[in-house]
Amino acid sequence: QVQLVESGGGVVQPGRSLRLSCAASGITFSTYALHWVRQAPGKGLEWVAVISFDGSITYYADSVKGRFTISRDDSRSTLFLQMNSLRVEDTAVYYCASPPMARGSYWGQGTLVTVSS
Amino acid sequence: EIVLTQSPGTLSLSPGERATLSCRASQSVSSNFLAWYQQKPGQAPGLLIYGASSRATGIPDRFSGSGSGTAFTLTISRLDPEDFAVYYCQQYGTSPYSFGQGTKLELK
Numbered sequence: 762q763v764q765l766v767e768s769g770g771g772v773v774q775p776g777r778s779l780r781l782s783c784a785a786s787g788i789t790f791s792t793y794a795l796h797w798v799r800q801a802p803g804k805g806l807e808w809v810a811v812i813s814f815d816g817s818i819t820y821y822a823d824s825v826k827g828r829f830t831i832s833r834d835d836s837r838s839t840l841f842l843q844m845n846s847l848r849v850e851d852t853a854v855y856y857c858a859s860p861p862m863a864r865g866s867y868w869g870q871g872t873l874v875t876v877s878s
Numbered sequence: 879e880i881v882l883t884q885s886p887g888t889l890s891l892s893p894g895e896r897a898t899l900s901c902r903a904s905q906s907v908s909s910n911f912l913a914w915y916q917q918k919p920g921q922a923p924g925l926l927i928y929g930a931s932s933r934a935t936g937i938p939d940r941f942s943g944s945g946s947g948t949a950f951t952l953t954i955s956r957l958d959p960e961d962f963a964v965y966y967c968q969q970y971g972t973s974p975y976s977f978g979q980g981t982k983l984e985l986k
Contacts (some may be wrong), residue, residue, distance in 0.1 A: 796975070806915075806923065806966050820973035823879070847986040861913040861928035861970060864935050868922035 763787035763867045765857050767864050770872030773847055783840040783857030783869055790838035791815075794860055797831060799853035800871075809855070810842065825851075847876045880905050880969050884978035890986040897954040899981045901967035902957075906947045910972030914943055914952045916979075918963045955968065959985075 769781040781797070797809040810821045810831040819831050829842040840857050854871040880902040892898055901912070910930040915923035925934045927943035930950055940955045954961055962985050967978040 765927070798977075805964075805980045806917075806968070808968070808975045808977060811975065813975070819918070822974045845947075856922055857921075861911075861925050861934070863932065866913070866915075866923075866925035866928075868924075870911075871922060 765859075765867055765869035767855060767857055767872035770855065770874045772875045772877060774878055775847060775849055775876055777847055778843070779847060779874060780837045780870060781842040781844065781855055781874070783842075784796070785838045785840070785857075788838075788859070788867065790833075791835040795833065796858045796860065797829075797840075797869075798856045799851075799859055800873075801832040801850075801853040804853075807853070811860075814838070829838050829865045844874070847874075852876045879975055880907065880972055880976050882967055882976055882978035883971060884965075884967060884981045886981060887979075888982045888984060890955055890984050892978070892986045893957050893959050895957050897952075897957055897961070897983060899952040899954075899983075901945075901950040901952070901978050903948040903969060907950075907969045910946050911969060911971030912943075912945070912950050913968045913970060914941075915968065916961075916963050917966065917971045921964065936960055954983075957983075 764786045766784045796811045812831045828846045832841045856871045857869045859867040883902045885900045912930040914927040917923040931943045942953045944951050964980045
């Protein structure tokens with residue numbers, strides 16, 4: 762079955778960096794565009810970034826542009842989110858997800874990032 | 879940036895009733911790339927509808943999506959106890975791929 766497993770979350774001070782990973786199994790990873798979506802505690806969903814199936818195209822939310830970088834390693838079926846200059850308002854559960862399609866949209870269980878001094 | 883506004887914020891209904899959730903976009907959604915998700919506490923969202931009106935695999939036919947352009951609706955024809963959750967719309971036609979703020983469907 763399809764599994765997306767995020768890792769790399771934790772507690773970090775404002776201004777520091779963190780790198781999230783999302784390991785995929787059960788899908789042909791190199792054929793999927795992939796997204797990062799976050800959810801602050803008790804709040805709604807916020808789209809963060811997307812990378813095309815071949816890694817040639819990336820888009821970001823304005824709130825993270827210039828600070829976050831999405832990338833992928835198809836040889837390891839892994840998606841990454843490099844987060845620099847972290848702010849308190851970046852505190853959230855971060856999900857990796859595949860786009861909406863007929864077979865569904867695959868999501869991981871999420872990894873919690875807490876930015877606090 | 880396309881802003882999605884969902885209404886109502888909270889909907890209180892009973893099992894067996896019909897639920898109608900609205901999602902309005904600040905500008906036209908490209909190719910009707912509009913999805914609906916259901917999220918239960920402590921879980922990741924699950925896809926219900928894609929392309930504004932197509933049910934994802936395995937989704938019961940009591941869930942239906944409609945609309946185009948800037949106005950979209952998710953209808954649950956007869957509420958089941960497991961349907962009480964938060965529902966989000968998302969447009970994925972134009973970056974940034976925004977979500978609505980959510981509608982909480984609660985038990986009356």
